[in-house]
Amino acid sequence: MNTDKEHKKISKGINPAFAKGTTSRVKRSLDTDQLAQEIIEGNHTALSKGITLVESTVVKHQELAQLLIEKCLVHANQSIRIGITGVPGVGKSTFIESFGSYLTTLGKKVAVLAVDPSSSLSHGSILGDKTRMDTLSLNKNAFIRPSASGNSLGGVARKTREAIILCEAAGFDTIIIETVGVGQSETVVHSMVDFFLLLKLAGAGDELQGIKRGIIEMADAIVINKADGNNEKPAKLAKTAFAKALHLYPPKESTWIPKVSTCSAIEHKGISEIWKAIESYKALTQENGYFTKKRYEQNTYWLLQTVENSLKENFYRDPNVKKRLPMLLEQLSKNKISPFSAAQELLSLRKK
Amino acid sequence: MNTDKEHKKISKGINPAFAKGTTSRVKRSLDTDQLAQEIIEGNHTALSKGITLVESTVVKHQELAQLLIEKCLVHANQSIRIGITGVPGVGKSTFIESFGSYLTTLGKKVAVLAVDPSSSLSHGSILGDKTRMDTLSLNKNAFIRPSASGNSLGGVARKTREAIILCEAAGFDTIIIETVGVGQSETVVHSMVDFFLLLKLAGAGDELQGIKRGIIEMADAIVINKADGNNEKPAKLAKTAFAKALHLYPPKESTWIPKVSTCSAIEHKGISEIWKAIESYKALTQENGYFTKKRYEQNTYWLLQTVENSLKENFYRDPNVKKRLPMLLEQLSKNKISPFSAAQELLSLRKK
Numbered sequence: 001m002n003t004d005k006e007h008k009k010i011s012k013g014i015n016p017a018f019a020k021g022t023t024s025r026v027k028r029s030l031d032t033d034q035l036a037q038e039i040i041e042g043n044h045t046a047l048s049k050g051i052t053l054v055e056s057t058v059v060k061h062q063e064l065a066q067l068l069i070e071k072c073l074v075h076a077n078q079s080i081r082i083g084i085t086g087v088p089g090v091g092k093s094t095f096i097e098s099f100g101s102y103l104t105t106l107g108k109k110v111a112v113l114a115v116d117p118s119s120s121l122s123h124g125s126i127l128g129d130k131t132r133m134d135t136l137s138l139n140k141n142a143f144i145r146p147s148a149s150g151n152s153l154g155g156v157a158r159k160t161r162e163a164i165i166l167c168e169a170a171g172f173d174t175i176i177i178e179t180v181g182v183g184q185s186e187t188v189v190h191s192m193v194d195f196f197l198l199l200k201l202a203g204a205g206d207e208l209q210g211i212k213r214g215i216i217e218m219a220d221a222i223v224i225n226k227a228d229g230n231n232e233k234p235a236k237l238a239k240t241a242f243a244k245a246l247h248l249y250p251p252k253e254s255t256w257i258p259k260v261s262t263c264s265a266i267e268h269k270g271i272s273e274i275w276k277a278i279e280s281y282k283a284l285t286q287e288n289g290y291f292t293k294k295r296y297e298q299n300t301y302w303l304l305q306t307v308e309n310s311l312k313e314n315f316y317r318d319p320n321v322k323k324r325l326p327m328l329l330e331q332l333s334k335n336k337i338s339p340f341s342a343a344q345e346l347l348s349l350r351k352k
Numbered sequence: 353m354n355t356d357k358e359h360k361k362i363s364k365g366i367n368p369a370f371a372k373g374t375t376s377r378v379k380r381s382l383d384t385d386q387l388a389q390e391i392i393e394g395n396h397t398a399l400s401k402g403i404t405l406v407e408s409t410v411v412k413h414q415e416l417a418q419l420l421i422e423k424c425l426v427h428a429n430q431s432i433r434i435g436i437t438g439v440p441g442v443g444k445s446t447f448i449e450s451f452g453s454y455l456t457t458l459g460k461k462v463a464v465l466a467v468d469p470s471s472s473l474s475h476g477s478i479l480g481d482k483t484r485m486d487t488l489s490l491n492k493n494a495f496i497r498p499s500a501s502g503n504s505l506g507g508v509a510r511k512t513r514e515a516i517i518l519c520e521a522a523g524f525d526t527i528i529i530e531t532v533g534v535g536q537s538e539t540v541v542h543s544m545v546d547f548f549l550l551l552k553l554a555g556a557g558d559e560l561q562g563i564k565r566g567i568i569e570m571a572d573a574i575v576i577n578k579a580d581g582n583n584e585k586p587a588k589l590a591k592t593a594f595a596k597a598l599h600l601y602p603p604k605e606s607t608w609i610p611k612v613s614t615c616s617a618i619e620h621k622g623i624s625e626i627w628k629a630i631e632s633y634k635a636l637t638q639e640n641g642y643f644t645k646k647r648y649e650q651n652t653y654w655l656l657q658t659v660e661n662s663l664k665e666n667f668y669r670d671p672n673v674k675k676r677l678p679m680l681l682e683q684l685s686k687n688k689i690s691p692f693s694a695a696q697e698l699l700s701l702r703k704k
Contacts, residue, residue: 069690077687158692165690214566245600299684299691306695311663332651335429338421338517339651340510343658 032064036071039170044143047170051145054162069162072169077295079168080282081175083189085215086199091225092178095199095265097133102271103174104141111143111172112136115153115160115179115189143172154309157188161302164192190218191298194291195278197221200242202234216242217249220258221277227262227270235262254290256281320349384416388423391522396495399522403497406514421514424521429647431520432634433527435541437567438551443577444530445484447551447617452485454623455526456493463495463524464488467505467512467531467541495524506661509540513654516544542570543650546643547630549573552594554586568594569601572610573629579614579622587614606642608633672701 035053038046050072054065086092100110112133136142145163164175179189190196198219216222222242227235243260252258259277263270285291315321328342387405390398402424406417438444452462464485488494497515516527531541542548550571568574574594579587595612604610611629615622637643667673680694 066690066693066696070693073687073690162690162692248597248600296685300681302691303680303684303694303698306692307667307698308660308664310695310699311667312660315659315663328655329652332655333648335425338418338425338514339654340514340658341418341422342655343662344418346655346659347662 032067032071036068036169039068039072039166040075042171044170047143047166048145050166051163054166055159065162069165072165076165076168079173079175080195080278081164081177081193082278083177083179083186083193083196084199085179085186085189085197086225088180090199090201091265092180092199093133095223095225095263096176096178097136098265098268099271099274100133100136100142100174100176101139102268103275104136104139106275107141108174109141109143109172110136110139110174110176111145111167111170112176112178113145113160113163113167115156115177115185143167143170153184153188154305157192158302158306161192186215186218191301194285194294195220195281197223197274200224200238201226202231202238216245220252220254220256220281221274222246222258222260223270223274224260224262225265228264228267232262238262254281254285254294255288256284315350318350321346324349384419384423388420388521391420391424391518392427394523396522399495399518400497402518403515406518407511417514421517424517428517428520431525431527432547432630433516433529433545434630435529435531435538435545435548436551437531437538437541437549438577440532442551442553443617444532444551447575447577447615448528448530449485449488450617450620450623451626452488452494452528453491454620455627456488456491458627459493460526461493461495461524462488462491462526462528463497463519463522464528464530465497465512465515465519467508467529467537495519495522505536505540506657509544510654510658513544538567538570543653546637546646547572547633549575549626551575551577552590553578554583554590568597572604572606572608572633573626574598574610574612575622575626576612576614577617580616580619584614590614606633606637606646607640608636667702670702673698676701 035046035050039050050065050068053061053068056062056065084092084096096112100112103110133144137144160177164177167175175193177189177193179185196218198215198221200222202224224235224238224242239260239262246258246260261270261273261277263274265271282291285294316325324346328337328345331337332339332342387398387402391402402417402420405413405420408414408417436444436448448464452464455462485496489496512529516529519527527545529541529545531537538548548570550567550573552574554576576587576590576594591612591614598610598612613622613625613629615626617623634643637646668677676698680689680697683689684691684694
């Protein structure tokens with residue numbers, strides 16, 4: 001778990017109290033007070049440190065992280081949260097570089113985070129290399145944070161949600177959450193953003209094939225990237241195909257009609273149109289109340305998810321349950337027991 | 353809960369031991385032995401009684417039901433389970449009447465069950481009136497059971513799954529599960545059948561609009577009903593539109609390519625083609641192993657679902673949790689607490 005290393009990383013710099021291992025309630029509170037203050041003042045180093053605290057697996061750090069978050073919460077929520085997904089090779093980094101840089105020219109403050117369930121294995125496959133976003137990473141109105149690692153998507157998701165709060169408290173008004181189409185990561189990102197953007201490439205007539213189930217349903221915008229040079233025409237055809245495909249879906253609760261557009265991130269074409277669409281979305285949903293409603297529903301979802309995951313984890317960690325479950329699954333595969341009897345048996349084991 | 357009424361209903365007839373309220377282990381075991389034997393011999397009255405036992409909310413009946421199911425399990429699983437869904441008015445009853453009658457001419461034994469989450473309110477809105485299937489209900493090779501009522505979709509689903517086992521033990525080789533597109537009922541039915549059929553009507557060019565999310569993804573066949581008279585041409589157009597729409601979806605794990613066809617249940621046209629498609633599906637998936645794999649996965653799903661629902665129910669029933677949750681949701685709506693802190697607080701309340 002690298003807890004020593006983590007501890008040192010957080011302990012360095014700003015906050016000498018950490019290094020000294022001070023544990024008194026008052027000091028602790030002062031530490032997070034100071035860190036929160038620095039974050040709220042927009043200090044990027046403090047923000048990085050705060051996020052590292054949130055990501056730490058050290059129990060003491062986790063407690064401090066909760067204190068820090070409580071202090072930042074009141075300054076949070078003043079942003080638009082944008083989820084961006086797309087398969088590897090679609091040009092997510094180039095797009096975010098171009099899109100984020102454009103936003104800073106409008107006076108926006110842009111934070112980029114990532115949800116990457118694969119990163120715990122590959123040690124950061126997306127955003128791991130900040131140099132992929134050269135210009136944006138040097139921009140003082142931008143903050144780029146590589147993907148949090150974690151043992152589970154739930155863990156990564158939690159850390160990302162907490163990082164969003166810290167970024168918002170630090171004055172970032174546009175939060176971009178990048179994810180790659182692995183497992184359930186889009187669903188997780190969808191459940192923490194206001195606007196969900198799907199990046200696609202024009203292909204040889206098969207634009208609509210193989211799109212992961214449910215992805216189109218979640219999209220508030222589909223953007224065909226790399227619409228430049230010889231690719232411009234296929235991109236336009238893909239746009240038409242997607243626009244048609246979207247008609248097959250029922251209207252969204254937000255009443256928003258998803259937009260399909262083309263762009264060339266590398267040539268900075270079609271970028272301002274995307275931002276205009278997001279602004280229209282925000283205006284529409286703030287007007288009709290959906291914006292606030294969705295955020296509240298997301299919070300409720302995360303509350304209940306956290307509770308239920310914890311209940312399940314504790315149950316399946318029970319030694320009696322752990323021992324008996326494989327045997328019951330074996331019996332189930334031979335139709336020797338009904339799923340309901342097996343469940344009753346497992347539940348009764350727990351009580352013993 | 354009508355427990356007295358239920359008790360009397362089950363106690364009448366076959367099994368005098370019930371009426372006398374005999375509770376000794378030996379007698380109980382004998383009772384279910386006898387009932388199981390009668391069911392396995394194909395006695396429809398015994399089957400009805402067995403299903404009533406399964407549906408009963410009386411604790412004693414539930415225990416007996418489990419004994420009965422264990423005894424029937426070994427004779428179950430020898431069928432094809434077909435889910436049929438479609439909005440009210442699409443002609444589900446007429447379709448099942450025509451389809452089921454056709455199957456009996458092939459020597460099949462057909463059982464028709466229903467999952468209807470609305471029935472606990474409306475006291476049986478689908479299949480409640482057997483006369484809707486005049487011919488089939490009089491056919492000695494068919495068994496029609498009105499929808500089980502229950503307090504929750506989970507409860508109804510469980511009862512239906514157990515009823516499937518009893519029907520199979522009674523020698524029914526084709527089980528049809530009807531559901532109406534309400535809430536999550538299709539997903540629930542999908543998770544208990546081998547083959548999922550979506551009934552549709554041709555409309556004024558808007559066939560593809562307003563289809564519930566995910567329904568098309570689940571369908572192994574889409575059948576446009578009422579393709580007769582003036583409606584024949586629109587039905588063919590709808591068929592083409594659906595066939596196109598299906599291309600937008602990724603290949604199924606079963607490797608089955610969903611079929612789209614038209615039929616007229618009232619004129620008995622297009623019915624044999626549907627059965628041929630189902631037979632092809634069965635042959636394909638039994639050959640490639642998906643048939644067995646899916647059933648095992650469904651059983652595992654039901655085991656885990658039952659466990660997890662029970663864990664959640666117990667948690668949210670806890671008086672401390674019940675009292676505190678609304679307050680935490682209130683704080684959440686005002687951004688005064690993070691979802692994760694709120695979850696921690698709830699979980700700690702439980703431990704006290």
